[in-house]
Amino acid sequence: MLEIKNLNKVYPNGYHALHNINFSVPQGEFLVVIGLSGSGKSTMLRCINRLHDPTGGEILFNGVDTTKLKGSALRKIRSEIGMIFQHFNLIPRSSVMANVLSGNLSRTGILKSIFGVYSAEEKERAMKYIDIVGLRGKEKNRADNLSGGQQQRVAIARALMQNPKILLADEPVASLDPATSHSVMQYLKKVNEELGVTVICNLHFLSLVRQYAHRVVALKAGKLIYDGKPLEINEEWFKTIYGEDAVEVTIN
Amino acid sequence: MQKKISKVKNKNVQMVKAYILDTLAWAYIALVSYKVLYDRIYIENRYPEFTWKQPLYALYFGLAAAALLFFTNFSLGRGSFGLIKIKDDESATTKPFAFIGYLLIILTFVTGFYVSQVSLKEFFSAQGLEGAKRIFTALFHPNWSIFEQGLFAAIETIYMAFIATAIAIPIAFLLGFLAARNLMTGNPVGFFIYTALRTVLNVSRSIEPLVWAIIFSVWVGIGPFSGMLALCLHSIASLTKQYSEQIESVDDGPIEAMTATGAHPVQVVWFGVVPQIVLPYLSYTIYRWDINVRMATVIGLVGGGGIGNLLMQYQGQARWNEVGLLVILIAVIVWTMDWASSVIREALK
Numbered sequence: 133m134l135e136i137k138n139l140n141k142v143y144p145n146g147y148h149a150l151h152n153i154n155f156s157v158p159q160g161e162f163l164v165v166i167g168l169s170g171s172g173k174s175t176m177l178r179c180i181n182r183l184h185d186p187t188g189g190e191i192l193f194n195g196v197d198t199t200k201l202k203g204s205a206l207r208k209i210r211s212e213i214g215m216i217f218q219h220f221n222l223i224p225r226s227s228v229m230a231n232v233l234s235g236n237l238s239r240t241g242i243l244k245s246i247f248g249v250y251s252a253e254e255k256e257r258a259m260k261y262i263d264i265v266g267l268r269g270k271e272k273n274r275a276d277n278l279s280g281g282q283q284q285r286v287a288i289a290r291a292l293m294q295n296p297k298i299l300l301a302d303e304p305v306a307s308l309d310p311a312t313s314h315s316v317m318q319y320l321k322k323v324n325e326e327l328g329v330t331v332i333c334n335l336h337f338l339s340l341v342r343q344y345a346h347r348v349v350a351l352k353a354g355k356l357i358y359d360g361k362p363l364e365i366n367e368e369w370f371k372t373i374y375g376e377d378a379v380e381v382t383i384n
Numbered sequence: 385m386q387k388k389i390s391k392v393k394n395k396n397v398q399m400v401k402a403y404i405l406d407t408l409a410w411a412y413i414a415l416v417s418y419k420v421l422y423d424r425i426y427i428e429n430r431y432p433e434f435t436w437k438q439p440l441y442a443l444y445f446g447l448a449a450a451a452l453l454f455f456t457n458f459s460l461g462r463g464s465f466g467l468i469k470i471k472d473d474e475s476a477t478t479k480p481f482a483f484i485g486y487l488l489i490i491l492t493f494v495t496g497f498y499v500s501q502v503s504l505k506e507f508f509s510a511q512g513l514e515g516a517k518r519i520f521t522a523l524f525h526p527n528w529s530i531f532e533q534g535l536f537a538a539i540e541t542i543y544m545a546f547i548a549t550a551i552a553i554p555i556a557f558l559l560g561f562l563a564a565r566n567l568m569t570g571n572p573v574g575f576f577i578y579t580a581l582r583t584v585l586n587v588s589r590s591i592e593p594l595v596w597a598i599i600f601s602v603w604v605g606i607g608p609f610s611g612m613l614a615l616c617l618h619s620i621a622s623l624t625k626q627y628s629e630q631i632e633s634v635d636d637g638p639i640e641a642m643t644a645t646g647a648h649p650v651q652v653v654w655f656g657v658v659p660q661i662v663l664p665y666l667s668y669t670i671y672r673w674d675i676n677v678r679m680a681t682v683i684g685l686v687g688g689g690g691i692g693n694l695l696m697q698y699q700g701q702a703r704w705n706e707v708g709l710l711v712i713l714i715a716v717i718v719w720t721m722d723w724a725s726s727v728i729r730e731a732l733k
Binding site for chain 1: 645650
């Protein structure tokens with residue numbers, strides 16, 4: 133479903149962030165990307181939905197090269213790719229329902245969205261997703277009145293409103309405590325297994341990786357250095373990916 | 385090797401800048417010493433003559449003095465650009481070059497006093513105190529018979545300020561987006577609009593509403609309309625700048641999130657940018673309304689209508705008791721507006 137070929141990204145100031153990345157992701161997989169901070173994980177993820185523009189290579193999403201798209205064609209592809217962020221990026225003073233509905237913007241007319249006119253069908257779907265992430269009853273609450281974990285779940289519901297084929301998660305649990313991290317990862321797993329959404333997730337903790345990932349790729353200084361099963365990352369690989377002085381920290 | 389070459393080049397540039405600073409400093413000292421200290425104070429020349437030769441000679445003097453002192457510790461230029469060594473336990477403020485700086489400051493103060501015609505003599509003279517007594521007694525005995533007239537003028541002022549602000553808001557809101565660097569500088573057309581708009585706004589803002597009122601009073605005639613237009617134009621320029629600065633400082637996160645859903649750019653702005661700027665916008669808008677009310681009270685002095693108009697009439701007739709009442713009314717209006725705006729701002733938090 134997603135094929136990345138020779139992906140290269142050089143920033144205008146000359147910094148070479150990604151070097152010839154190659155891998156593919158079959159439908160329904162839960163792929164986790166690991167690597168040190170600054171290794172290019174976020175950049176790579178953002179290249180997939182063109183929040184950053186790659187400087188070379190191809191990204192084939194169901195056979196369509198996303199690197200060449202512009203305008204409404206680009207927006208259409210983006211609507212099929214959902215994304216959640218480390219800092220949630222919700223609209224703080226809006227309600228949970230309003231936030232989730234904003235996931236559907238690509239299919240809502242401009243004027244309608246500005247005046248907040250959503251169809252009953254849209255509202256029903258939003259309610260369904262709010263239910264799936266376990267926030268039924270909280271749809272009228274202001275988003276910034278929720279805890280971190282709950283806000284991330286709102287973000288997941290918002291991404292689901294797009295009916296995405298792929299869900300990109302850029303360090304979704306990096307701002308959350310261990311217990312809440314597991315809770316959010318469980319919801320991602322649920323989305324992957326019950327709704328069949330392919331998930332690509334950046335993570336820091338290997339214990340989470342081992343528990344939730346089907347497959348792992350590791351980046352180091354912009355290069356892909358590991359592509360395989362999570363359980364096959366032994367101590368030697370760990371030191372290669374994270375460096376000689378790295379010590380594993382687990383969160384239980 | 386490259387680094388060394390650029391370091392030397394840098395130092396040479398600094399030396400040139402230091403020499404220029406020294407020249408200007410000594411030229412200033414020479415000119416001011418001659419014009420103010422010698423001409424005005426020492427020989428009390430009431431109508432000093434001015435020829436372009438004077439600054440020219442001062443400049444020659446500056447060049448010479450700067451050259452002479454350049455390599456000593458008295459070089460203000462070298463000291464300012466860090467080219468004079470200062471030991472660890474020393475401070476730059478005690479070194480010889482600093483004293484040239486102090487001399488500059490003292491001379492500027494002296495000049496300032498003389499150019500502003502500061503005179504304690506005038507302030508405390510018998511005539512002066514008489515005049516002060518006259519105006520202050522009049523102000524404390526306001527003429528209440530013109531209260532009705534004043535009240536209607538006050539109402540005109542308040543509505544003028546309100547309309548000026550209300551019309552400025554939607555226009556500034558739209559222009560704010562066009563003047564925000566982070567939204568406009570992606571493509572050449574956008575950049576052109578951004579630069580042109582910013583220039584026009586800067587010029588408009590530099591002209592005080594009072595001056596705009598004079599301009600408009602010729603166009604639409606004396607009265608509240610010209611005052612309102614002047615306030616409106618200045619408000620648009622000011623609010624657009626404030627609004628655009630808010631837009632430039634928004635967090636990228638919500639913008640990324642909305643873009644990632646495939647939303648249209650207008651929707652990205654509405655859902656990603658606007659929620660972040662609503663509160664600061666309201667705050668600045670109320671602040672603007674506050675300022676407009678203050679300005680509206682005096683804009684009548686130049687033909688803008690409202691209470692300022694009345695003030696100008698009575699001031700022209702030297703009827704200070706009436707002026708006294710108007711001053712009180714103005715103070716009441718502004719004070720009430722101040723209080724109302726702080727209440728509204730508190731409620732918004």
